[in-house]
Amino acid sequence: MSGELWRKNLISIEPYVAGEQPKSEDIIKLNANENPYPPSPMVQKVIGEFNTDELKKYPSMDASLLRQAAAEYYGLKKENVFAGNGSDDILATAFRAFFNSDTPIVYPDVTYSFYPVWCSLLKIPYKTFEVNENFEINVEDYYAPNGGVVIPNPNAPTSVELGRDKIIDLLEHNRDCIVIIDEAYIDFGGQSSVELINKYDNLVVTQTFSKSRSLAGMRIAMAFANPELVSYMDAVKDSYNSYPVDSIAAAAGAAALKDREYFEETRGKIIATRDNFITALQAMGFRVLKSKTNFVFCTHPKYSAKDIFEYARSKNIYIRYFNKPRIDNYLRITIGTDGEMKALEQILREFVIK
Amino acid sequence: MSGELWRKNLISIEPYVAGEQPKSEDIIKLNANENPYPPSPMVQKVIGEFNTDELKKYPSMDASLLRQAAAEYYGLKKENVFAGNGSDDILATAFRAFFNSDTPIVYPDVTYSFYPVWCSLLKIPYKTFEVNENFEINVEDYYAPNGGVVIPNPNAPTSVELGRDKIIDLLEHNRDCIVIIDEAYIDFGGQSSVELINKYDNLVVTQTFSKSRSLAGMRIAMAFANPELVSYMDAVKDSYNSYPVDSIAAAAGAAALKDREYFEETRGKIIATRDNFITALQAMGFRVLKSKTNFVFCTHPKYSAKDIFEYARSKNIYIRYFNKPRIDNYLRITIGTDGEMKALEQILREFVIK
Numbered sequence: 001m002s003g004e005l006w007r008k009n010l011i012s013i014e015p016y017v018a019g020e021q022p023k024s025e026d027i028i029k030l031n032a033n034e035n036p037y038p039p040s041p042m043v044q045k046v047i048g049e050f051n052t053d054e055l056k057k058y059p060s061m062d063a064s065l066l067r068q069a070a071a072e073y074y075g076l077k078k079e080n081v082f083a084g085n086g087s088d089d090i091l092a093t094a095f096r097a098f099f100n101s102d103t104p105i106v107y108p109d110v111t112y113s114f115y116p117v118w119c120s121l122l123k124i125p126y127k128t129f130e131v132n133e134n135f136e137i138n139v140e141d142y143y144a145p146n147g148g149v150v151i152p153n154p155n156a157p158t159s160v161e162l163g164r165d166k167i168i169d170l171l172e173h174n175r176d177c178i179v180i181i182d183e184a185y186i187d188f189g190g191q192s193s194v195e196l197i198n199k200y201d202n203l204v205v206t207q208t209f210s211k212s213r214s215l216a217g218m219r220i221a222m223a224f225a226n227p228e229l230v231s232y233m234d235a236v237k238d239s240y241n242s243y244p245v246d247s248i249a250a251a252a253g254a255a256a257l258k259d260r261e262y263f264e265e266t267r268g269k270i271i272a273t274r275d276n277f278i279t280a281l282q283a284m285g286f287r288v289l290k291s292k293t294n295f296v297f298c299t300h301p302k303y304s305a306k307d308i309f310e311y312a313r314s315k316n317i318y319i320r321y322f323n324k325p326r327i328d329n330y331l332r333i334t335i336g337t338d339g340e341m342k343a344l345e346q347i348l349r350e351f352v353i354k
Numbered sequence: 355m356s357g358e359l360w361r362k363n364l365i366s367i368e369p370y371v372a373g374e375q376p377k378s379e380d381i382i383k384l385n386a387n388e389n390p391y392p393p394s395p396m397v398q399k400v401i402g403e404f405n406t407d408e409l410k411k412y413p414s415m416d417a418s419l420l421r422q423a424a425a426e427y428y429g430l431k432k433e434n435v436f437a438g439n440g441s442d443d444i445l446a447t448a449f450r451a452f453f454n455s456d457t458p459i460v461y462p463d464v465t466y467s468f469y470p471v472w473c474s475l476l477k478i479p480y481k482t483f484e485v486n487e488n489f490e491i492n493v494e495d496y497y498a499p500n501g502g503v504v505i506p507n508p509n510a511p512t513s514v515e516l517g518r519d520k521i522i523d524l525l526e527h528n529r530d531c532i533v534i535i536d537e538a539y540i541d542f543g544g545q546s547s548v549e550l551i552n553k554y555d556n557l558v559v560t561q562t563f564s565k566s567r568s569l570a571g572m573r574i575a576m577a578f579a580n581p582e583l584v585s586y587m588d589a590v591k592d593s594y595n596s597y598p599v600d601s602i603a604a605a606a607g608a609a610a611l612k613d614r615e616y617f618e619e620t621r622g623k624i625i626a627t628r629d630n631f632i633t634a635l636q637a638m639g640f641r642v643l644k645s646k647t648n649f650v651f652c653t654h655p656k657y658s659a660k661d662i663f664e665y666a667r668s669k670n671i672y673i674r675y676f677n678k679p680r681i682d683n684y685l686r687i688t689i690g691t692d693g694e695m696k697a698l699e700q701i702l703r704e705f706v707i708k
Contacts, residue, residue: 005530006556009455009501013589029411038407047602052401053392055571055606057383058564085439085600096475101363117593121450147363176359202360210412217409217601235367239471246439247571248401248602252409 013121024316028343030334031318033156033185033295035214037266037337040259043215043252050248062234063245069254070222074194079227083245083253084237086219087184087208091150092118094204094223097232098178099124101147105177108137110326112156112182131158135289135297139166143173152182154190157322157332159291161190171200178229180204185293187212187267188274194224201226204233211294212267213256220245220253270294274335280345284352295334297327300352305329308351315347367475378670382697384688385672387510387539387649389568391620391691394613397569397606404602416588417599423608424576428548433581437599437607438591440573441538441562445504446472448558448577451586452532453478455501459531462491464680466510466536485512489643489651493520497527506536508544511676511686513645515544525554532583534558539647541566541621542628548578555580558587565648566621567610574599574607624648628689634699638706649688651681654706659683662705669701 038044063083071078084090095118099105104127107115111128119126129141135158142149149170154161162170171179183205186192194205204225210216223233237244245253256263274296278288281298288298299305309321309331320332335341392398417437425432438444449472453459458481461469465482473480483495489512496503503524508515516524525533537559540546548559558579564570577587591598599607610617628650632642635652642652653659663675663685674686689695 004555006532009452009531010586011451011454011590013451013586013593032412034412035410037410039409043409044406047404047406048402050401052398052606055393055397056389056391056568058386058388058570059573097365097367098363100365114593121590121593177363178360201358214410216412219413219600232364232367236365236475239367239468239475246573246600246603249600252406 026316028317028336028340030336030340030344031320031332032216033211033293033332033334034216035211035266035270035294036335036340037214037269039214039252040256040262042255042259042262046251046255047248050251054247059245059247059250061238061244063250066220066222066245066250066253066257069257070224073257074224076194076197076224077227079230080197080224082223082225082230082233082237083250084221084223085245085249086210087182087206087221088114089219090206090221090223090233091180091182092122093233093236094178094180094206095119095124095150096122097236098180098204098229099148101177103145103147105148105150106142106146107150108155110135110155110158112152115150131155135160137162137166139169139173142170146174146177148177148180149174150180150182152184153193154185154292156185156293157295157297157320157327157330159185159289159293159295159297161290161292164191164193167193167196171196171203175200175202178202178204180206183207185211185295187263188294189271189292197224197226201228204229209253209256212263213253214266215252215256218249218252220249270335273338273341276338277333277335277341277345280341281348284348295332297330297332299330303352305331308348311351312344312347317344317347319344380670382671382690382694384690384694384698385674385686386570387565387647387686387688388570389565389620389624389648390689390694391568391623393568393606394610394616396609396613396616400605400609401602404605408601413599413601413604415592415598417604420574420576420599420604420607423611424578427611428578430548430551430578431581433584434551434578436577436579436584436587436591437604438575438577439599439603440564441536441560441575442468443573444560444575444577444587445534445536446476447587447590448532448534448560449473449478449504450476451590452534452558452583453502455531457499457501459502459504460496460500461504462509464489464509464512466506469504485509489514491516491520493523493527496524500528500531502531502534503528504534504536506538507547508539508542508646510539510647511649511651511674511681511684513539513643513647513649513651515644515646518545518547521547521550525550525557529554529556532556532558534560537561539565539649541617542648543625543646551578551580555582558583563607563610566617567607568620569606569610572603572606574603624689627692627695630692631687631689631695631699634695635702638702649686651684651686653684657706659685662702665705666698666701671698671701673698
């Protein structure tokens with residue numbers, strides 16, 4: 001009866017493959033850059049006491065509670081803040097709102113794997129510039145005219161930060177396009193560019209609650225820019241999905257932002273654990289890039305990254321290996337608790353000595 | 355310093371305007387088709403007891419808990435169910451996945467206002483067919499070859515249902531494209547087409563938790579289709595935003611589906627209130643379309659819909675008026691509690707007698 005001709009109009013698409021989400025309780029999961037600590041106790045309180053009767057109504061169109069808290073956190077106006085369901089949602093929205101040129105947008109060759117996916121979905125032409133042998137971005141590459149710039153800072157999966165001077169250099173040479181700085185990992189030692197939105201009206205800075213705020217399970221993120229750019233992101237977001245951040249997520253996000261003490265305590269622990277773990281890796285002969293994130297990116301001159309990845313997995317510790325050009329002998333390892341990192345150190349030591 | 359040339363690449367877009375969300379407590383809000391009753395007590399329990407420590411981890415990629423509950427509810431397999439952040443999210447995802455033809459997709463001229471918005475954003479050509487003077491869809495219009503079909507059933511904002519025979523007729527004449535039936539309002543007296551996915555492998559049926567499940571504030575919806583179509587929707591959703599339905603929303607949605615008794619009780623109350631309200635409207639001389647939804651669509655031969663809308667608003671009751679061709683003398687009124695509808699009846703009676 002049916003010729004199944006309907007298949008001809010299906011989208012051509014290749015799905016993203018995320019880090020494995022193993023189910024067993026015995027597994028140490030260091031492959032998705034999640035935070036090892038729970039969210040702030042204020043988040044627990046806000047969610048536990050949330051009046052679910054309110055859920056019968058649509059959420060506030062503009063997630064006011066969350067935007068207001070984010071504005072206060074950074075000393076900005078609410079109109080400078082956009083709120084969305086995770087960084088991926090915000091970045092896809094920004095790509096749609098701002099990258100509408102026939103001239104290619106530009107970003108580093110080693111970077112977040114979603115950028116080319118959105119470009120393909122949204123039919124945005126793009127071009128990449130090679131990071132150098134230390135995985136550093138060469139800002140001069142970005143001087144040439146382009147349709148827009150997006151860089152993660154610190155970069156992922158490399159963990160490498162682009163310093164303030166270079167960010168300013170990049171912005172000074174890109175006044176005629178939108179520059180997006182994706183600060184998913186900024187809270188682990190990097191210097192945020194948020195305040196620069198007051199000087200550069202073409203700058204958009206994005207941040208997430210999934211890493212430093214321990215709220216990966218809730219899908220919350222925010223972007224900072226001049227109010228005109230925020231209004232364009234709102235228009236795109238409202239057009240795809242008119243009721244963006246859900247009521248509980250907005251309340252939870254606002255609570256997380258307000259508990260500065262807990263935030264400082266947990267990110268401080270992660271930074272300290274990371275620095276100790278890097279020392280241990282170096283003692284085993286690993287080359288480790290200078291990390292300003294909650295993960296490290298490392299390679300061993302004598303052993304294959306893939307073999308190490310598989311050995312760790314056989315011992316129930318999941319880390320991340322990318323079978324991609326330039327980085328196929330590197331490992332990306334999320335910083336967990338001290339105990340988790342000690343367990344991994346022992347496994348790695350076994351492997352390196354064997 | 356800046357020539358502000360960056361403005362040239364901003365998207366051209368006109369934002370959707372949703373029903374007003376008045377803040378005062380004294381207002382009766384019958385303009386957004388929200389449910390007047392709170393979500394199931396099981397939802398309250400699941401959220402109140404949710405272990406927020408789990409939020410440090412990303413949600414299950416496939417919202418398994420929710421998909422499993424939806425599959426059980428309809429006696430389907432989990433692979434037949436797609437989960438997303440509200441109907442708008444699911445419909446935009448389906449448009450992107452399935453409407454990739456150069457031949458226009460088709461839908462009724464009086465229908466959900468987001469369809470043309472998504473077509474414009476996603477560059478999908480479209481064509482509309484007029485509903486008749488009773489706002490009924492003429493299925494024969496849809497016999498001609500097309501790039502896809504989308505119809506809400508019951509239709510919005512008209513509240514009119516397309517019966518089972520006509521749905522089957524539509525499907526029989528559209529075997530070579532994807533047919534989306536948007537069942538946002540199906541639980542208020544209409545007959546769902548979900549079971550037809552077993553017969554028609556090109557059928558996608560979407561439903562939301564925002565209306566009959568009282569969870570507008572959480573952004574949850576589901577779609578039903580053959581597993582191949584579900585996998586395409588997953589691929590699109592994962593590519594835009596890799597971690598879709600948040601962990602608390604998935605748990606809340608599953609709890610809502612399991613509490614069938616509460617669901618039957620609240621939808622029964624809304625249907626009874628609606629039918630009483632329609633009788634009252636008719637007694638006042640209104641023409642009311644036969645509603646299978648949680649709202650009514652009505653007009654008065656002697657009075658302007660806009661004047662009635664404004665009068666009700668002046669009395670703190672918000673209903674919906676659309677300044678659009680064919681329906682600019684109609685009102686869309688959400689069914690609230692008996693008390694709320696009695697209050698509105700009194701206001702309308704004042705207006706009609708005056």
